[in-house]
Amino acid sequence: MNKLALVRCEHFNAAHRLHNANWSDEKNKEVFGKCNNPNYHGHNYELEVKVIGFCNKDTGYVIDTKVLSDLIEEKVLDRFDHKNLNLDTEEFKTLNPTVENIAIVIYDILKTEIEPNLELKIKLYETPRNYVEYPY
Helix, strand or coil: CCCEEEEEEEEEEEEECCCCCCCCHHHHHHHHHHHHCCCCEEEEEEEEEEEEECCCCCCCCCCCHHHHHHHHHHHHHHHHCCEEHHHHCCCCCCCCCCHHHHHHHHHHHHHCCCCCCCEEEEEEEEECCEEEEECC
């Protein structure tokens, strides 16, 4: 039997500012451009959570989609949706909330919540043209 991938798609909105506190304002503006706006800016993030594994012989599931949906809602959406990532979340108090770092944080949160025999991959769209995949 081959492994299968189950994908759950979700959506959340969040504001952030890309900023390195160790740099001057000039360097932050040079590196991050408009994304360094001191008043923040927002994105409509599209999230794909892929769980990879073998079908359970008894259930026919890789993972129960309701369980996965509830897990994403509780652990990710409730935490990040309609939030200012820099100000409202512990994860990004000191971590620059780039789309790369957001994807890694989401992976780390969800990986601890699923069975260890299952693989997890995150695809996070910051815009329709820009997204990251983690791990790659």
